[in-house]
Every structure is written in structure tokens, then in C-alpha cells.
Amino acid sequence: MDITAAEDLEGTRRQLLLFAEDLQTIVARERERREEAELAYRELSSSYLGMVRTLAEVCEAKDTYTRSHLDRTYQYALMLTRRIAPELAERAEIGFGYLLHDIGKVGIPEAILNKPGPLTDEEWQVMRTHPVIGVTLVKPLRLLGDAVGIIRSHHERWDGKGYPEGLAGEDIYLPARIFMIADCFDAMTTDRPYRKALPLHVALEEIDRHAGTQFDPDCARAWVALCDEVSSDGASSFQLPR
Template sequence: MARRMDSNGNKVTISLGVASFPDVAGSAEELIYGADAAMYWAKSTGKNRVGRWDRLVSRKAEGAAPWSLTDRAVRAPDVVAALVAALAAKDPITSAHTERCSWYAAKLAEELRLPEEERMVVRVAALLHDIGKLAVPDEVLFKPGPLTEEEWVQMRQHPSAALHVLGQIRSIAEATPAIVHHHEHFDGSGYPDGLAGEEIPVVSRILLVTDAFDAMTTDRPYRKAMPVEAAVEELERNCGNQFDPRVVEAFLEVLSR
């Protein structure tokens, strides 16, 4: 399969949303909303696809749970889109990182055979896992070199800061714990709460692996990207302490395809 790449070697994806008037949308406002919702669905379910609003409407009519995250995310794509846009406006590099993490995490959730509802949590949480960085001072977030210990303390507050950003947004409530705990380590040495093993939400364990892999394999202002082979070795080396071995094993299966 051919893949389009941009000038920096990044994969370029296109997600489209389609809505029709007057079959499903009864007004221009509903038409735009429906197309926007369908586009968000296309992006959140793996990208490089077309979402049709009429199919989402018929799915809900067939009995989808009215208060499920899937349903609420489809009804309120503007919430996630606005948060993603806010992060992109402050930090385009982190925003691009979360987009890549969302792709990896969606594939990993499929490999782990998570239920569809939990897969939606994975997609939303991956897109928003660094939203707490909105609260990190610019001089720390954009420092072109290694951080001091005091600056690391500020940076490590971003998962907890996410709770203040997302805590009152009911439409994505199920994703919030996964975001808050995405830096917990399997052996309990992570933050913010020192959770260990199965105490850590499975979505958080997925995010930790995809977050680390993308960070290692992407250029940063103060270091060059690590080769994929070296990043894989790092994941394997830290199985059981930093990472959930089952999640790493599944992720390596995803990378092998």
C-alpha cells in the first residue's frame, strides 16, 4: 500500500466527514454540525477514512447507549476539537505528537482486542493526554535543552493539571482518569500517584508505551530521534518496571506489520 509522506518524512492522513441535506440534516447549521461530527469520528477511529453522518445517526437509532463515551463524542466533537486546537496553538510539536500517539494507540487497542467503548476512550485519551501542558510555563515547555530538577517538577505536574482542564467536561469523563495516570509506571515508580500493575488503568498503560515510543523516535530541539530498533530495545529493557509487558508485546506486534 502506498503512503503519502510530507517533506519531513511524516505520514500524511486525510479524514473526511460527509452529511447530506435534507435527508439527515434539516438546516445549514445541522449540515455543518453533522459533517464535523462525522469527520471527528473518522479521525478518532483510525484516520484515513470517510465518516458518514447518516450512518452515525442510524447507529444511535439502533440502540447505541445514549450516555456512552462513543455517543457523547459523536454528539460533541467540538469539545475535543477545541481542546486539540488549544494545544496546537500553544505547542504544535506536542499537538503533532498526540496525533501520532492516537494512531499508535488505536492500533494497539485493536491488537489487545479491547471492547469498542474502551477503544474510543483510548482514541480520545491519546489525543488529549498532554492537554495539561497548557498549564506548563512556556519557558519550561519550550526550553531548548535538558530541564533542571525544578523544571522537571513543573513538567511532571501536567497530568494532574489535566484534571483541572477536563474534570468538568462530562462528554469525555471516561477518558480523564487514563489521561491523569498516563505517567504511572508498572512497578509503582511513576507519577502522580505511584500506582502499580493492574491499579493503573489499561488505557494509561497503553498511552505510556505509545507516548514513550513516539518521543524516542522523534527529533527534539536538544536531541536527534532514536532509531526504531533502539527504541524497541528500550521498551523491552523496561518491561515489568516502567511498562506493562503485555502491552509492550502487543505494541511490538503492531510495529512488525
């Protein structure tokens, strides 16, 4: 190999080394930017969750009898979502929908919302507008994404006899089907002005009995099985995850 060829080869080698160093620098900087972006996203998500929770608690404050309903149903729904569809449980907007499910109740008169006895047919017609009111309130908030589907459809029934649209079966958004079970379970297992809380085993029997009519049968069976796993000796041992 002559001197000129050797010099050209050495020059090429040096250029490749410089290129490799530059490439390593670019990769390291990109990794740093990605890590910074992920940290910023986590911080933003945490802040947004706090805002959503505050908004939901403001709504709950209108309802004298269900102020701790929010956290219980949120936790119940996440438990069941992790069992039914773990990938959904990782999406922030699903949790937002669970927290904001009753946001539309801000538009319901307190005389109806806090009535100590059963509602009349006319009052029920007003109460059943809260999912539509809720959707109207949150739809402009794009970051909520699919949370809107939970707010709209968490009172739809598997057999099509729910509201506001009378959807049936798998036409109902899956997280809304999940949340309906959490919502009904909490309603049955907490004291209300017109009745005492049902024992855990009775509430689970009701969930099982209405599987395939009021509830998605797969979700209902999964909830009963999950509660059986969590609690082996009655309602006293059933604890929310912390």
C-alpha cells in the same frame, strides 16, 4: 357451533388481527425511533470528537516541538488498544483521553514547556503537575467519562516510580498503560531539540528492555509484535493507519 358462538369466535379473531397490526405498527415506529436515536448519537459523537480534537490542538499549539505528536500518539494508542482490548477501542471516551492526554500543559509556563535543553529538577517538578492540572480541567465534562483516567495516569510506571500518584502494575488504568508506550515510542522516534530520532529497531529494543519496569510487559510485547508485523524492513516502511 351455534351462530352466537361463531360470531364471538370471529369477533375474537378480528380483535387478534387488529392487535397484531397495532403491535407491528408499534414495533416499526420503535425501530424508526431507535435508528433516529442512533444516527443522532453518531452525529453527536462526531461533533464531540471534533470539539475534543480542537481543544487538544489548542493545547498542542503551545508546544513548539510536538505539534504532530497528537495524531501520532492517538493512532499508535488506538492500534495497541485494538490489539490488547478491542472493546476499549470502541469506546469514544478512550479516544478522547488519548487526544487530551496533555491538556494539563496549558497550565505549564512556556519557558519550561519549550525549553530547548534538559529541565532542572525544579522545572521537572512543575512539569509533573500537568496530569493533575489536566484532570482539574476536564473532570467537570461528564461526557469524557474514563478519559480522565488516561489524563491522570499516562505517566505512571509499571514499577511504581511514575507520577503523579506512584501507582504500580495493574493499579494503573489499562488505557493509561497503553498510552504510555505510544507516548514514549513517539518521543523516541521523532527529532527533539536535544537529539535526533532513534531508528525504529532501537526504539523497539528500548520498549522491550523496559518491559516490566517502565512498561506493562504484556502491552510492551504486544507493541513490539505489532510494529514487527506492520514494518518488516525498518523505520522507512512503518506507516500510521489512515
